[in-house]
Amino acid sequence: TQYVYRFGGGVSDGGRGDRNLLGGKGANLAEMASIGLPVPPGFTISTEFCAVYYDEGRAFPKGLRDEVATGIAHIEGVTGKTFGDPADPLLVSVRSGARASMPGMMDTVLNLGLNDETVQGLAATSGDARFAWDSYRRFIQMYSDVVLELDHRGFEDALDIAKEDRGYFLDTDLTAEDLQALVAEYKGLVEAQWGKPFPQDVHDQLWGAVGAVFGSWQSERAKVYRRLNDIPASWGTAVNVQAMVFGNMGDTSATGVAFTRDPAKGDRAYYGEFLINAQGEDVVAGIRTPQYLTKASREAAGAKPASMEEAMPVVFTELAKVFDLLENHYRDMQDIEFTVQQGKLWMLQTRSGKRTAKAALKIAVDMAEEGLITREEAVARVDPAALDQLLHPTLDPAARRDVLTKGLPASPGAASGAAVFDSDTAEKRAAAGESVILIRVETSPEDIHGMHAARGILTARGGMTSHAAVVARGMGRPCVSGAGTISIDAKAGIMRVAGREVREGDIVTIDGSTGEVMMGAVPTVQPELAGDFGTLMVWADGVRRLKVRANAETPLDAKVAREFGAEGIGLCRTEHMFFDAARITAVRQMILAEDEAGRRVALEKLLPEQRADFIQLFEVMAGLPVTIRLLDPPLHEFLPHEEAEFAEVASAAGVDIDVLKRRAAELHEFNPMLGHRGCRLGVTYPEIYEMQARAIFEAAIAVAEKSGSAPIPEVMIPLVATRRELELMKAVVDKAAQAVFADKGATIEYLVGTMIELPRAALMAGEIAEVGAFFSFGTNDLTQTTLGVSRDDAARFLTTYVERGIYARDPFVSLDIEGVGQLIEMAAERGRATRPDIKLGICGEHGGDPASIAFCEKIGLDYVSASPYRVPIARLAAAQAAL
Ligand code: PEP
Ligand code: MG
Numbered sequence: 001t002q003y004v005y006r007f008g009g010g011v012s013d014g015g016r017g018d019r020n021l022l023g024g025k026g027a028n029l030a031e032m033a034s035i036g037l038p039v040p041p042g043f044t045i046s047t048e049f050c051a052v053y054y055d056e057g058r059a060f061p062k063g064l065r066d067e068v069a070t071g072i073a074h075i076e077g078v079t080g081k082t083f084g085d086p087a088d089p090l091l092v093s094v095r096s097g098a099r100a101s102m103p104g105m106m107d108t109v110l111n112l113g114l115n116d117e118t119v120q121g122l123a124a125t126s127g128d129a130r131f132a133w134d135s136y137r138r139f140i141q142m143y144s145d146v147v148l149e150l151d152h153r154g155f156e157d158a159l160d161i162a163k164e165d166r167g168y169f170l171d172t173d174l175t176a177e178d179l180q181a182l183v184a185e186y187k188g189l190v191e192a193q194w195g196k197p198f199p200q201d202v203h204d205q206l207w208g209a210v211g212a213v214f215g216s217w218q219s220e221r222a223k224v225y226r227r228l229n230d231i232p233a234s235w236g237t238a239v240n241v242q243a244m245v246f247g248n249m250g251d252t253s254a255t256g257v258a259f260t261r262d263p264a265k266g267d268r269a270y271y272g273e274f275l276i277n278a279q280g281e282d283v284v285a286g287i288r289t290p291q292y293l294t295k296a297s298r299e300a301a302g303a304k305p306a307s308m309e310e311a312m313p314v315v316f317t318e319l320a321k322v323f324d325l326l327e328n329h330y331r332d333m334q335d336i337e338f339t340v341q342q343g344k345l346w347m348l349q350t351r352s353g354k355r356t357a358k359a360a361l362k363i364a365v366d367m368a369e370e371g372l373i374t375r376e377e378a379v380a381r382v383d384p385a386a387l388d389q390l391l392h393p394t395l396d397p398a399a400r401r402d403v404l405t406k407g408l409p410a411s412p413g414a415a416s417g418a419a420v421f422d423s424d425t426a427e428k429r430a431a432a433g434e435s436v437i438l439i440r441v442e443t444s445p446e447d448i449h450g451m452h453a454a455r456g457i458l459t460a461r462g463g464m465t466s467h468a469a470v471v472a473r474g475m476g477r478p479c480v481s482g483a484g485t486i487s488i489d490a491k492a493g494i495m496r497v498a499g500r501e502v503r504e505g506d507i508v509t510i511d512g513s514t515g516e517v518m519m520g521a522v523p524t525v526q527p528e529l530a531g532d533f534g535t536l537m538v539w540a541d542g543v544r545r546l547k548v549r550a551n552a553e554t555p556l557d558a559k560v561a562r563e564f565g566a567e568g569i570g571l572c573r574t575e576h577m578f579f580d581a582a583r584i585t586a587v588r589q590m591i592l593a594e595d596e597a598g599r600r601v602a603l604e605k606l607l608p609e610q611r612a613d614f615i616q617l618f619e620v621m622a623g624l625p626v627t628i629r630l631l632d633p634p635l636h637e638f639l640p641h642e643e644a645e646f647a648e649v650a651s652a653a654g655v656d657i658d659v660l661k662r663r664a665a666e667l668h669e670f671n672p673m674l675g676h677r678g679c680r681l682g683v684t685y686p687e688i689y690e691m692q693a694r695a696i697f698e699a700a701i702a703v704a705e706k707s708g709s710a711p712i713p714e715v716m717i718p719l720v721a722t723r724r725e726l727e728l729m730k731a732v733v734d735k736a737a738q739a740v741f742a743d744k745g746a747t748i749e750y751l752v753g754t755m756i757e758l759p760r761a762a763l764m765a766g767e768i769a770e771v772g773a774f775f776s777f778g779t780n781d782l783t784q785t786t787l788g789v790s791r792d793d794a795a796r797f798l799t800t801y802v803e804r805g806i807y808a809r810d811p812f813v814s815l816d817i818e819g820v821g822q823l824i825e826m827a828a829e830r831g832r833a834t835r836p837d838i839k840l841g842i843c844g845e846h847g848g849d850p851a852s853i854a855f856c857e858k859i860g861l862d863y864v865s866a867s868p869y870r871v872p873i874a875r876l877a878a879a880q881a882a883l
Pocket of ligand 2: 718757778780781
């Protein structure tokens with residue numbers, strides 16, 4: 001096996017396609033060299049050797065030593081200098097370079113090859129003794145830190161003392177003699193700490209540095225970074241050994257970093273900073289304030305020190321040409337490192353630059369319009385998940401934050417407002433024009449009005465699919481859930497966190513994109529949906545096959561969904577209409593009724609309300625499909641839970657308080673999610689579904705008559721496990737339809753279908769499709785029931801599960817494709833075998849998750865349905881899945 005690949009001086013053993021073998025840095029250095037850019041000569045020891053290094057017990061076999069000797073000879077040949085030559089020494093840098101960039105995680109050693117003899121040669125050939133001694137002291141300091149792993153503070157203190165003693169402010173004030181004295185002091189520090197003198201043999205230095213770079217792959221911080229960024233340990237890092245070039249050889253030398261476009265806003269302008277007479281680490285270290293690259297950016301910032309464009313106009317022009325060339329060559333915005341040595345430009349690195357969501361959009365659209373990339377490539381370039389940043393107000397990044405705690409980022413966006421601890425107060429204060437943040441231990445369906453009234457929601461308990469999270473996402477309200485370190489005393493109106501108190505009315509800010517909870521108001525910035533965003537969405541719609549619908553029940557949410565491009569409603573959860581403050585009393589009467597007759601009296605009161613809801617929804621959706629799910633949650637959710645509420649509810653509902661309590665106790669369940677809910681309600685109380693079906697058909701006919709175009713309602717039965725359940729419920733719906741049609745003397749088209757959200761339903765999908773005209777995969781419940789993990793309680797241990805690699809991601813956020821995915825795929829196949837034109841969609845939270853959407857495309861579902869604010873994300877993800 002070959003482990004060493006050369007570049008520079010007209011040779012390139014590799015290129016941009018060899019990223020896996022040479023790492024990002026090595027592949028791009030070889031590529032830049034091959035297109036004739038000025039790259040200091042060097043070689044890359046491949047990532048493949050990283051595994052060998054660990055297998056060999058961190059040793060270097062003879063074969064590698066021979067290859068490295070050839071690599072060094074290559075550098076010597078190109079530079080005309082010899083490694084270790086006291087008269088004219090070659091110096092090299094040794095840097096890591098993994099496949100995926102791991103900024104700041106891995107090690108680098110510069111100026112390697114200096115010792116007590118070669119420093120004299122460097123002083124003589126450069127004619128600059130100060131530079132030579134400065135390079136040597138930098139080398140000792142870096143080598144001691146990275147390779148010998150000595151405590152770096154001693155070196156920093158010695159440097160500070162040297163400056164103080166002489167009354168200097170800048171490192172550059174130190175003279176050659178000062179630096180020579182500092183080198184002696186550094187060598188003393190090494191010997192004292194390490195027990196041996198600083199290595200003088202340049203080959204020992206080299207192998208020490210190569211070993212340290214390979215060793216840094218298994219450092220703690222690298223391991224943590226890999227875990228957070230899903231980078232496999234097996235990839236390994238490469239090591240790049242390259243001839244040094246010097247940005248610290250006086251005022252015609254400099255070093256800098258640049259982006260070919262603005263990484264924050266995406267504007268087409270060079271962007272970056274540089275330092276005259278400095279080495280790379282000085283720019284990063286922040287000891288001296290770097291200067292702007294261009295005159296325009298210096299002026300825009302109102303800064304004084306000359307920009308590179310002004311201070312070094314000739315090299316700057318050359319550099320600008322390289323920027324354009326690299327951008328054209330890689331067809332993407334580049335992040336570049338360069339050095340100028342005595343007026344000569346050298347390129348040290350190029351890679352695709354990291355950017356904000358806003359910049360990603362602008363750069364993709366601009367590049368397509370410039371003809372640099374195709375529209376499909378532009379669509380493929382933008383990370384759908386990053387759009388989240390753009391669809392909600394976000395915290396002003398420049399603003400100060402007083403962070404109290406962190407919970408789960410349950411629904412994106414940021415909001416500030418007065419802390420309130422119950423939903424009625426939230427509604428009252430909001431009605432009076434105040435911004436409020438609703439803070440609850442956890443929310444229940446009774447909090448819907450408070451959540452609607454609030455700008456944001458914070459809960460102490462609950463995961464990513466808890467009630468608060470799902471409802472908040474649906475409403476587009478920012479939400480932080482499961483902030484376990486807060487304790488809430490709702491009665492007293494106090495939240496305690498981190499030894500501090502927040503009282504009702506105190507202003508707090510939540511960031512649902514990061515999970516942060518802050519004291520006080522933090523200013524926000526508003527999203528922009530037109531412009532580049534709109535353009536990219538149109539391009540995305542041109543390539544996607546999957547339709548995108550929204551989960552919405554209020555006319556307002558439906559309007560938002562349409563503005564974001566929803567092509568129908570995939571899930572209208574009717575229970576959300578039951579919780580409306582105006583009708584909760586009738587709902588409770590229905591639940592408290594002794595018999596069917598009593599229930600029907602209450603349902604008669606609800607009928608006109610439901611009908612009015614559906615009329616509004618059908619009007620907003622104007623002829624688009626609307627899937628309406630009949631009542632799903634266990635009935636006890638509609639009854640009060642707290643002692644104080646019982647009396648109030650009893651008198652409102654006109655029943656005795658003891659009757660109410662008895663009924664609540666009867667309805668109590670140990671496992672309500674597996675209890676009397678879904679179609680089980682319809683089976684036991686068919687009159688509820690009958691009323692809902694009537695309301696749907698009467699509304700559809702009313703809208704058809706008024707607007708001339710009939711909506712096509714898709715009536716959906718929840719939590720079906722068997723064909724017989726669906727049959728019975730379909731009969732109820734069909735009978736209601738016939739009754740309404742007879743009554744109104746008009747008919748409309750409709751479909752009856754089911755959710756597939758239980759494993760048994762997926763298994764029996766072939767049979768169930770004989771009855772149902774469509775399936776909508778309810779992946780929230782399907783995940784809960786397949787994994788046997790409660791969606792409301794999982795947050796407590798799922799984080800650990802993800803950390804331990806048991807699930808790659810939270811399965812309530814990103815579909816467990818391996819497991820739950822099999823059930824979906826199988827149900828889709830079996831359903832189609834029975835009914836080839838069966839409509840298939842997904843309406844669980846996964847309908848807005850890009851990885852899950854890619855799976856839906858792969859198995860050929862017809863649509864995905866996501867909460868309104870995730871509709872654009874779903875449109876883009878669906879387009880990428882189709883590419
Ligand atoms: C589901 O279970 O995936 C679903 C969409 O229904 P809900 O979240 O209302 O239970
Ligand atoms: Mg469900």
